[in-house]
Each structure stands twice: as C-alpha cells, then as structure tokens.
Amino acid sequence: MQIKQKTLDIKVLVIPQFVLSWLFFCGFFICFVPVIIYVANEIEKTLPDVANLFHHRPAQPLRIYAASEELLAEYGEERREIVSIREFPRALKNAIISIEDAKFYHHRGVDYSGVFRAVVRNIASQENSQGASTITMQVARNMFLSKEKSYIRKIAEIMLAFKIEALFSKDQILEIYVNEIFLGERSYGFAAAASTYFNKSLSELSISESAVLAGLPKAPSAFNPVANYQRAMIRKNYILERMKELNYLNQEEFLQAISEEVKITKRANTRDSSVQFAVEEARKMIYEHYGESTYKEGFDVELTIDTRLQKAAHTELRDGLMRLQKIRGWEGVEGRFNVEEKVLDKKNIEKFLINFPDSGVLKAAVITEVLPNGIVKAMFRNGEVITLFSESGAYSVLELTKSSISRKRRIEKGTVVRVKQHAQNKWVLSQKPHMEGAMIAMDMQSGNILAMTGGFDFSLNNFNHVTQAQRQTGSTFKPFVYGAAIEKGFFPGFIVDDTRRVVKPAQRGSASWAPRNYANNYEGDITIRRAFIRSKNVATVNVMEAAGEDYVRNKALSFGFIPDFHPPGLPLALGAGLTSPMHLTQAFSVFGNNGAMVSPILIKSIRQRNGDLLYKAPDVSVRHQVISERNAFIVDSLLRDVVRSGTARQALRLGREDVAGKTGTSNRSKDLWFSGYAGGIAATTWIGYDDPKSLGAVTGGTIALPVWIKFMEQALSGRPEIQVTVPPEVSLIGGDYIYTEFLEKRTCSNSMSNYVRSPYSCDIK
The missing domain is CATH 1.20.5 (Single alpha-helices involved in coiled-coils or other helix-helix interfaces)
Structure with a gap:
C-alpha cells in the first residue's frame, strides 16, 4: 500500500x-x-591642557661667539633655530604640506579618510603601524604624548588635535611643527636642519633641497641624506612629484628641481681647536650662574676673544712646545701594533689608531716598512701610505731604526709615531710634547681677554693652565720686589752687593741657604737697575732684605697674589711663590697702566635668542689703583731696560720702544716664563711639566720669550707705541730716577743697609 x-x-x-x-x-x-x-x-x-602651548619655550642651545661674531661653539642636546612662520619659505612650506598633510588647511585636525584607511590596513596586516597623523596630530603627539603605538594613544592624539585646532590658527600650529620636529643629527626644526645638512639658512634653500628636508620627518635616520643619500634622493623626487600633483610646482619648476644635483654640505665643526680653552672657560662661567638652563634658554654669548690673535697664540704655543720637545730629545714610540697577530692594512690600522687621535699638524701613523736602504714607510688611519724623510739630529729616522737603539725608542714595523709635513711637503718624524704650556693676552685698558690658550691640545688635556695652574714664578716676581723697595727709598741708581753669601746659616733641622746667580755669575757692587735687568738673584735677595721681608710681601700681596701661596721669607724674592699665568698678566699690566689694575673680561655680553640683553660687560673694566703712578713709571723703565739690554734682548726684533717685560725661570728650570706688555697688550707665556720637573738646560729667555715674541709680532700689528712721560714727583739724578722728596731728605750712603747703599754724597743739593 x-x-x-x-x-x-x-x-x-x-x-x-x-x-x-x-x-x-x-x-x-x-x-x-x-x-x-x-x-x-x-x-x-x-589629557594635558593644550593652552600650555601658548607658553611653550622650546629648548635652544647655548652659542658662543667671538668678538667678530664668528660662531665658536654650540652646546645643548637639541640644535634648534626658532623661525616665525611669516619668515618660512613658501617652497619648503608647500613641500612639507605635500608629503605630510595635503589637506592641512581644510580639515579640523583629523583627516577621517586617512584614519579609516589606516585602521583597515592595520586590521588587515594585524599590526599597528599605519599612523595617518595630520600635522596637528603630530604636534599633539610630539608635545604631549609618548611614542608608543596603540589605539588608546591614537584616540588621545585625535582628541588633543581637536583641542589644538580649537585654540590655535593653522599657521600657529604649523609654526610649532616646523620648529619642534626632529630631523636627525641633533637637529630640531627645519632651520636647524638646513644649517646641519646644507650649511644654509632657510631663505637660501632651493626647491630640491627643501624637498630633501621635507622628507625627513617620517624617518630621520632612514632618509638622512648624509648616511643614506640615494634613499633620500628617491624620497625627494617623490615629494617633488606630489608638489606638482597639488599644483605647488609648474612643469618648468618641477623639471628644474628634479634635475638639480643636491650637494650635502654639513655645517663645519664649530669646536675650533684653537679656541676650545677660552670657550670652555666661558661655558663654565655661564653654567655657574644659570645651571642647566645654560643649555636650554638659547643664550647667545659674545666673548672678547679676537680670533686672529687666538689662532696666533694657539699656533705659537704649540710650535714652542714642539721645539722644546725636540731639544729634550726622542723619548720613544707611542705604541705598538701587533704585527704577528694582525695584518697591517687600512681596516686594522684605522681601528688601532682610534686610541691615538691626531693633534693639529701632528698625525698619528703606523710604520709599515723599514727597508735595508733606509726607506721607512708609514700608514695613516685613512689608508694613505707615506715615506718618511730623515732629518738630522734627535728625530733622525736613520738613527732611530738601528738595532742598537733600545726597543722603547726604536722605530720598527708596527710602531706608532707622530709625523708632520715639512715645508717642502715632505713627511718628517715628530713627537707629541710631554710638557704643557699657556698663553694669555689681555687689553690693558679695557681688560678684554684677546687670546687664551691653556695647553697644547684641549682634546688631550683640558686642564686650563692659564687659569688653573699655580706655578712658581721665578724671576717674573722680581718687579714686585723692586717696586716695593723703591717705595722704601731704594732707587734704581743705588748700589747693591752682588757677591755670593750665605743668607741663612745652617740650623738644627735645616740647611743653610746661599742663593746663586744664573751660571754662577757674580758682579760685586752694581746698580739696582743692572741687578734687575740682568736678573741677579743674590742682589735681589739683598734688596728685599734691605726693604724688609714683610713690607715687600705685603706690597706684593696688594697685587692680588694669594697669601697662602706666597709664604713669608726671603726665598719669595726669587719667585718661590705660586701664581697662575692669568693673574701674573693682570699684575704685570699694572706697571704699564700707571699703577692701576684692571679686571680681566672674557664674556662681553649674554643675550637670549629673542634679543633680550641679560648681561653686558662695561666698556672699560673696573680699575683700582694698586701703586702710585710714579712707582709704576720707574718699574716700567726697569722692564723696558730688560728688553733693551737685559735678559729679553731678543724682543728688540719687534722694533718698538714700548716693549717691556721680564723673563722667569724657577728652580731647576721647572717653570719657564715671560710676562710683559707693549702697545696696550699685556701677555704671558708659561711652559712646564704638569708634574713639575726639570726641563733641562733652558730658561724663560730661551724658550718662553720666543713664543711671546712671535705672538706679539702679530698682536701689535697696527697698534701705535705707548708713549710715557716722567711724572712730576720723579726727578732724574745721576742718570737714574728718584722720588723728588728724597732729594730734600738727602738720602745718602750712611742711611742704607749693609748690602744696599746710596751713590749720592750726603751734601747733595
């Protein structure tokens, strides 16, 4: 069914x-x-209050300039130059908008279509990399948020962008952006980047160069034109195409810009080696006053430094130190490359020489070949191979390659040496000086420091010997002894005994003290003037003893010498005390300044980058009278005679009548000095080991003085001679100067000490 x-x-x-x-x-x-x-x-x-942007002050670096307004140095983590949007070049502005935010002037802070596309791409890729940030959103992120990539941060970025757009105009937002965005090489903002990559101001940029800079915000490292030139050029071309699409460029402008060869010209290193000691001294002074704000407030500091004289001081001091090192002889190689384990090629030598930086004309090199015929070859860190020319004397390559030379001193394959280029472009052996030095020059009227070189090489030793070194002054202290004695009535024409004697007999626990003259040269009875210009030690001790130890010391301390460094006692007469080259220069200037001391000035002015003046040094330094004009006049006459016929006769080559100064050599030649003045410039040269020890059979006159002369040859160019007139309270009698009132007192031989006497008879009228 x-x-x-x-x-x-x-x-x-x-x-x-x-x-x-x-x-x-x-x-x-x-x-x-x-x-x-x-x-x-x-x-x-x-969220933070975006209204704070109204009060935002971007960190700006400290910049230090010479008196000529030449930039000497820049300090600060962020290199930045604030530029008003009104001064911003149209081409660069268009390039930035083309690549960063084409709808900038049409949206209200957020480009919704861009955000939607970014969300879709992030979901599809299961990453969180597509930003779609408008310029306003970038400002919000850079000023208020972290660099974390998350949807929460993106929402915060969008909300802040709305708030910023509600409070600020488009141009205000763009101005913040172009001054704050990081563009690589410590450069923040496009003005700093233009200087960093092209050594140009914004107004000097071409359209093509503008496109290069506009490509940096997305990835400053990846599109850095120094490190990744080809990649930067590809992005530059893409930006130019975008500018054309957006009608910022016509066809002709586009073709011209795209065909332009962009040349990267990085800003030169502002840390000129010749000015580093002066610049560092100024930086420390500013930091002591402003603290960490020093590097953020955009201070423009003008120094009193004359760059021409600064370079001269730097060069002459270095040359003098290298000459002295050559006199001292070859002290051995600096290092040894292990030739048994590594190949002597460019890569290995470049790596090995990192620990042996070049120093000016002194280049580090590794010996690569020592041939039987006497030819010696060496390689620089850049792979260049040179042949060393053998000079005679201490730096003879032929002698130093002999097997009989100790290994410490022997030049052989793998040794590190210093070389410099000879006048005939030949490379010769040299040596980095083991001793140090200082050179300081000051305008005697204004107090302006014109040049300050605190050592051989700041990068090797940044201890500033001009201001920090406290060294025995040797005979450069004698003007202060004789100046005090003159005040006591011991004038240059008086007679002093220059016979060697035991000044301090031996006592229990201490040896006797019998000062010696240089080369054991004694002259018996001589004038005080001759004792001074011939730098007689025994006579100087006798003068100090006659004037009174305490009296002379107290008079000297009135020049600002530190009491603890100048203990009582007759050895003070021979420069047993300690002082710095800076202070000795200041003290010496008193004799050429009618008895007035001026305070040294290094910083001329401090301004903020917006133009506000924070500090201005006086046009003429603070002055105070240390000694009388007549006392200064007589000591000045003694110092001039040191040049005319004394230990500084070499300075006659300057061809001037106003050159005055004093040589100085401390005990066992541990310190070599020359301090003096001419043409309104006071200057001092000092040379010695940091750990005081003998420099050998040399003196201040043979080593320090030539450095001083070569510097002053350049410093005195165009400066008129300083004319002096005899003060009314000074009389000339017997061929020398005396205070007029002493004639009335009839100072004569029976009123003097055992070792100093007047040459005038007691019936003098």
Missing part, C-alpha cells in the same frame, strides 16, 4: 540587504558606541 506524502509549500521571508546593513549598524552603534564614549571620557581626564 502506498502512502501519499503531502507536500508543504513554505514561503521563505527575504529581507533586503540594506535592512540587514542598517540592523548591523544599529547593533554595533548600540553595543560599541557607549564603550567608545566611556573610553574617550576616561582618556579626556588624563
């Missing part, structure tokens, strides 16, 4: 697609929008 089934006719309900979409959207809206609102409200509570 067949059973007949009944078929049911069921009609399927068909819902239109738009209805389904609408239902899905409503469900999504109902479920997720409250969540989004809640999250947004929570984020809102943590």
Whole structure:
C-alpha cells in the first residue's frame, strides 16, 4: 500500500540587504558606541591642557661667539633655530604640506579618510603601524604624548588635535611643527636642519633641497641624506612629484628641481681647536650662574676673544712646545701594533689608531716598512701610505731604526709615531710634547681677554693652565720686589752687593741657604737697575732684605697674589711663590697702566635668542689703583731696560720702544716664563711639566720669550707705541730716577743697609 506524502509549500521571508546593513549598524552603534564614549571620557581626564602651548619655550642651545661674531661653539642636546612662520619659505612650506598633510588647511585636525584607511590596513596586516597623523596630530603627539603605538594613544592624539585646532590658527600650529620636529643629527626644526645638512639658512634653500628636508620627518635616520643619500634622493623626487600633483610646482619648476644635483654640505665643526680653552672657560662661567638652563634658554654669548690673535697664540704655543720637545730629545714610540697577530692594512690600522687621535699638524701613523736602504714607510688611519724623510739630529729616522737603539725608542714595523709635513711637503718624524704650556693676552685698558690658550691640545688635556695652574714664578716676581723697595727709598741708581753669601746659616733641622746667580755669575757692587735687568738673584735677595721681608710681601700681596701661596721669607724674592699665568698678566699690566689694575673680561655680553640683553660687560673694566703712578713709571723703565739690554734682548726684533717685560725661570728650570706688555697688550707665556720637573738646560729667555715674541709680532700689528712721560714727583739724578722728596731728605750712603747703599754724597743739593 502506498502512502501519499503531502507536500508543504513554505514561503521563505527575504529581507533586503540594506535592512540587514542598517540592523548591523544599529547593533554595533548600540553595543560599541557607549564603550567608545566611556573610553574617550576616561582618556579626556588624563589629557594635558593644550593652552600650555601658548607658553611653550622650546629648548635652544647655548652659542658662543667671538668678538667678530664668528660662531665658536654650540652646546645643548637639541640644535634648534626658532623661525616665525611669516619668515618660512613658501617652497619648503608647500613641500612639507605635500608629503605630510595635503589637506592641512581644510580639515579640523583629523583627516577621517586617512584614519579609516589606516585602521583597515592595520586590521588587515594585524599590526599597528599605519599612523595617518595630520600635522596637528603630530604636534599633539610630539608635545604631549609618548611614542608608543596603540589605539588608546591614537584616540588621545585625535582628541588633543581637536583641542589644538580649537585654540590655535593653522599657521600657529604649523609654526610649532616646523620648529619642534626632529630631523636627525641633533637637529630640531627645519632651520636647524638646513644649517646641519646644507650649511644654509632657510631663505637660501632651493626647491630640491627643501624637498630633501621635507622628507625627513617620517624617518630621520632612514632618509638622512648624509648616511643614506640615494634613499633620500628617491624620497625627494617623490615629494617633488606630489608638489606638482597639488599644483605647488609648474612643469618648468618641477623639471628644474628634479634635475638639480643636491650637494650635502654639513655645517663645519664649530669646536675650533684653537679656541676650545677660552670657550670652555666661558661655558663654565655661564653654567655657574644659570645651571642647566645654560643649555636650554638659547643664550647667545659674545666673548672678547679676537680670533686672529687666538689662532696666533694657539699656533705659537704649540710650535714652542714642539721645539722644546725636540731639544729634550726622542723619548720613544707611542705604541705598538701587533704585527704577528694582525695584518697591517687600512681596516686594522684605522681601528688601532682610534686610541691615538691626531693633534693639529701632528698625525698619528703606523710604520709599515723599514727597508735595508733606509726607506721607512708609514700608514695613516685613512689608508694613505707615506715615506718618511730623515732629518738630522734627535728625530733622525736613520738613527732611530738601528738595532742598537733600545726597543722603547726604536722605530720598527708596527710602531706608532707622530709625523708632520715639512715645508717642502715632505713627511718628517715628530713627537707629541710631554710638557704643557699657556698663553694669555689681555687689553690693558679695557681688560678684554684677546687670546687664551691653556695647553697644547684641549682634546688631550683640558686642564686650563692659564687659569688653573699655580706655578712658581721665578724671576717674573722680581718687579714686585723692586717696586716695593723703591717705595722704601731704594732707587734704581743705588748700589747693591752682588757677591755670593750665605743668607741663612745652617740650623738644627735645616740647611743653610746661599742663593746663586744664573751660571754662577757674580758682579760685586752694581746698580739696582743692572741687578734687575740682568736678573741677579743674590742682589735681589739683598734688596728685599734691605726693604724688609714683610713690607715687600705685603706690597706684593696688594697685587692680588694669594697669601697662602706666597709664604713669608726671603726665598719669595726669587719667585718661590705660586701664581697662575692669568693673574701674573693682570699684575704685570699694572706697571704699564700707571699703577692701576684692571679686571680681566672674557664674556662681553649674554643675550637670549629673542634679543633680550641679560648681561653686558662695561666698556672699560673696573680699575683700582694698586701703586702710585710714579712707582709704576720707574718699574716700567726697569722692564723696558730688560728688553733693551737685559735678559729679553731678543724682543728688540719687534722694533718698538714700548716693549717691556721680564723673563722667569724657577728652580731647576721647572717653570719657564715671560710676562710683559707693549702697545696696550699685556701677555704671558708659561711652559712646564704638569708634574713639575726639570726641563733641562733652558730658561724663560730661551724658550718662553720666543713664543711671546712671535705672538706679539702679530698682536701689535697696527697698534701705535705707548708713549710715557716722567711724572712730576720723579726727578732724574745721576742718570737714574728718584722720588723728588728724597732729594730734600738727602738720602745718602750712611742711611742704607749693609748690602744696599746710596751713590749720592750726603751734601747733595
């Protein structure tokens, strides 16, 4: 039996697609929008006040300039130059907008289509890399948020962008952006980047160069034109195409820009080696006053330094130290490359010489070959191979390669040596000086420091010997002894005994003291003037003893010498005390300044980059009278005679009548000095080991004085001679000067000490 089934006719309900979409959207809206609102409200509570941007002051570096307004140095983590948007070049502005935010002037902080595309791409790639940040959003992120990539941060970025757009105009937002964005090489903002990569101001940039800079914000390292030139050029071309698409460039401008060869010209290193001691001294002075703000407030500091004289001081001091080192002889190689384990090639030598930096004209090199015929070859860190020319004397390569030479001193394959280029372009052996030095020059009227070189090489030893070194003054202290004695009535024409004697007999616990003259040369009875210009030690001790030890010391201390460094006693007469080259220069200037002391000035002015003047040094330094004009006049006459016929006769080559100064050599030639003045410039040269020891059979006159002369040859160019007149209280009698009132007192031989006497008879009228 067949059973007949009944078929049911069921009609399927068909819902239109738009209805389904609408239902899905409503469900999504109902479920997720409250969540989004809640999250947004929570984020809102943590957002900073964007109104703070009105008061934002970007960190700007400290810049130090010479008196000629030449930039000497820049300090600060962020290199930045603030530029008003009104001064911003149109081409660069268009390039930035073309690549970073083409709709910048049309949206209200957020490009919704860009955000949507970024979200879709991030979901598809399961990453969080697509930013879609407008310029306003970048400002929000750079100024207020971290670099973390998350949706929460992106929401915060969008919310801040809305707030910024509500408070600031588009140009204000763009101005913040172009001055704050990091563009590599410590450069923040496009003005700094233009200087860093092209050594140009913004107004000097070409369209093509502008496109290079506009390509940096996305990835400053990847598109750095120094490190990745080809990649930077590809991005530059893409930006130029975008500018053309957006009608910022016409066809002719585009073709010209795309065909231009972009040359990267990095800004020169502002740390000129010749000025580093002066610059560092100024930096420390500013930091003591302003602390960490020194590197953030955009201070422009003008120094009194004359760059021409600074370079001269730097060069002459270095040359003098190298000459002295050559006199001292060859002291051995600096290091040894292990030729048994490594190949002497460019890569290995470059790596090895990292610990042997070049120093000016002195280049480090590794000996690569010593041939039987006497030819010696060496390689620089850049792979260049040179042949050493053998000079005669201490630096004879032929002598120093002999097997009989001790290994410490022997030049052989793998040894590290210093070489410099000879006048005939030949490379010769040299040596880094083991001793140090200082050179300081000051304008005697204004107190302006014109040059300051505190050592051979700041990068090797940054101890500033001009200001920090306290060294025995030797005979440069004698002017202060004789000046005090003159005040006591012991004038240059008086007679002093220059016979060697025991000044201090031996006592229990101490040896006797019998000062000696240089080269054991004694002259018996001589005038005080001759004793001074010939730098006689015994006679000087006798003069100090006659005038009174305490009296002379107290008079000397009035020049500002530190009491603890100048203990009482007759050895003080011979420069047993300690002082710095800076202070000795200041003290010497008193004799050429009518008895007045001026305070040295290094910093001329401090301004903020907005132009506000924070400090200005006086046009003429603070002066105070240390000694009388007549006392200064007579001591000045003694110092001039040192040059005319004394220990500084070499200085006659300057061809001037106003050159005055004093040589100085401390005990066992541990310190070599010359301090003096001419043409209104006071200057001092000092040379010695940091750990005091003998420099050998040399004196201040043979080593320090030539450095001083060569510097002054350049410093005195164009300066008139200083004329002096005899003060009214000074009389000339017997061919020398005396205070007029002493004639009335009839100072004569029976009123003097055992070792100093007047040459005038007691019935003098």
